[in-house]
Each structure stands twice: as structure tokens, then as C-alpha cells.
Amino acid sequence: MTGKHRKNRGAAKAAALVLAGLLAACNSAGTNKVENTLDVANSGQSGGAPAIDEIQDPRAFCPQTVLRAGTETYDIYPEGVKKGDEGASSQLKFRATISEVARECNSAGTFLNIRVGVRGRFLSGPSGEPGSFTMPLRVAVTQGENVLYSQLHQIPAEILPGKLNGTFSFVDNNVSIPKPESKNVVVYVGYDEGPYDTP
Template identity: 35%
Template sequence: MGLAAGLAGCGTSGGNLFGGGQSQSPEAAAQPAPGVGSPVHNALFGQPVQAGPQALQENLCPRIEVRDGSNVWRQGGDGPTELRYQATITDLARECRIDGQTMIVKVGVEGRVLSGPKAEGSARLSLPIRIAVTRGLSQPIWSRLYTVPIDVPAGSPNVSFTQIEDQVAFALPPPEELQNYIIFVGFDTMAQPQQRQRGRQARRGH
């Protein structure tokens, strides 16, 4: 089920970009990223792009990974019997091109929402998904938070979702530095209290 995403906010900050996340493990860094032409890429974006003057070699496109500790979002109390809904990121893809001195990356995120024992009827969920580009593991280059709306029908055990962003853009670094860039994706759990607070302030203003 294709779902549009509303922009919740944007900006960069130091430190941990994802609430509840941890530093990337060496094992995760060694895993190859899904590239143009892979099954994941084709599922999210369609067929591979044709080679052209702006097309990049696979090794020049920053790798894409789920930030450690940010691949799961849940709603409900503690413990499996209190779970209402749980969302998980299942697949990622990215596609890079160069426009002058700017690198533009198209990022695709695919996931699934599971209904837990405490799910009640139909529900509209808002998943806080952050896409961020860093130099190394922690130096922020670009970051944006999205609120992805998900409708879960009554009695549905699971629902899939897709988020695609085609304007991840940053200044093109020298090739020797580009290999240190990483595109991180994950649920930003720390953003939710801020969103609720903004909502309460808006209601008080009316």
C-alpha cells in the first residue's frame, strides 16, 4: 500500500540523530548496501536508471543502512501482551546523481506494521522516520524527519508502508571523502514527545 508522507521538520544536530539509537557496529558497516539494479531497488523505485552523464558508479554512492537501535517503533505498554502496534523497517534502497557541485540521492524505505494483542479496531498511526547523511558515524551533513501516516484496518494482522525521498542533497565532497559518507534511516523515537508538545501548544492557541 503506497502512502504519502508529511514533512514534520528538518535540520541537523550533533550527537545521536536517532532517539534510542546506538553507534553502528563493525559487523553492520561490513554489510553491502543495496544498489541500483538490486531486487530491493527495483521493488521501491522500479527498473534501474539508464546510464548517463549524471549516473554514478556504485562505489561513489554513499552506503545506506538502518541506524542501530532505530529499526523498530512500537505503541503500547511494556511487554508483548500490552503491544498495540509495532513497525519495522524491512528494506532500503538508494540512487545517486550529481547536479553541478551537489550530490542528490533518492532514498527508498519499506517496512511493515504489525497489530498486537491490544490493537483496537481501525487505527491511524504516524511513524516518525528520519533520513540522515553523516560523515563517518556521527558528523551530521543532512537530516530530515518525516511523519508517515499509516492506516491499519480493523482485524488486519499487518500493513506494509513505503516512504520515498528524492531530494536528499548535499555539497559534493572529494571522492576520497565520499567513501566515508553514510545514509542512515530509522525511527526517531525522541521526536514523538516534541510533536505531541507542539500539538498541545497549538490547541491552547485557539
């Protein structure tokens, strides 16, 4: 195994451990009166270990996390081939799918910090070829019509020779918004194929 593969595998394991904690907190949050426990299409959680200077109130509002319909799957085709082209399905190189989304909220002064965890899998297309690619994953937070946070993450993926699929875990630790005064904030997660109006 090369140093690059060891580094990538180590980073993936670390992300998986963090995400596992988020999902565990989500599953134990039923008594905290947050919106939803985890499901594929519409998920939420509250819980986890806040930093020393943070105070977590389980009764406080923690925005709902939504996986937008139509953004849970990302397909990659050979150059010059588009999804709607005739016979495109038989030329599909890779497909990635988001299977789970979770979030954790902690208060810090006048701000609400949100950690968003995503888990999914990817597989090779009909040709079954190995290779590497990136998945354009966007995390966005809206309050009504206002966008409070939007970040596109390029998540690396690789199918090794002799393998047909793989899994990934990712956690966005950078979401920080003013504490909502009403329950009109939503966290959206999904693949964003562009064009991109925001980074």
C-alpha cells in the same frame, strides 16, 4: 471506500512503484562497484533514471546506506505505558518494522542527489485492534562528525477493521549534498522516537 482511503492507497501505490525501481536498481548494481547490494541490516544501491540535466557515473561514489541496529522497530503503547514497564508487552498496540532500505545516487553539477527508499510492515498488538498512527522515520546523512542532512518524516499507517497488519513504502527525494571528495559519507535510516534536536 472513502475518498481519503483512495487517496492514501494511491499515494502508497506510487511510493511502492518508486521503491520497487530503487530495489531493482540495487539488485542490478553489482558491476558498478558500489559498496553493497541490499540486505536488511546494511544496504546500498546505484542506478535508476537520472533527470535530463543530471549525469550519472556508475563509477562514482554513492554513500553506503545503514539501518542502525535498534532503530528498525517502532512500538506504540497505550498512554501512560512505557516499553520497560512490567507487562508492557501484553499492552502493545502497534509494532512497525523496517525490512528493506535502498538508495540511488545521481550527480548534478557539484552536488550529489540521493533518493532513499524504505519498505516495511506494521501489525496490531495483542489486542488486535484496528486504528491509525504515524511512524517517526528519520533519514540522515553524515560525513565524519558532520551532519549534512537530517529529516524526520511522519509516515502514516492504518490497520483497517478485520485486518491484523499492513505494509508501507516511502521514498525521500530531497537529499542533496556537495559531492564527496572521499568515501566518508554514510546515509542512516531508522525510527527516531525522540526527543528531537533537529526537525
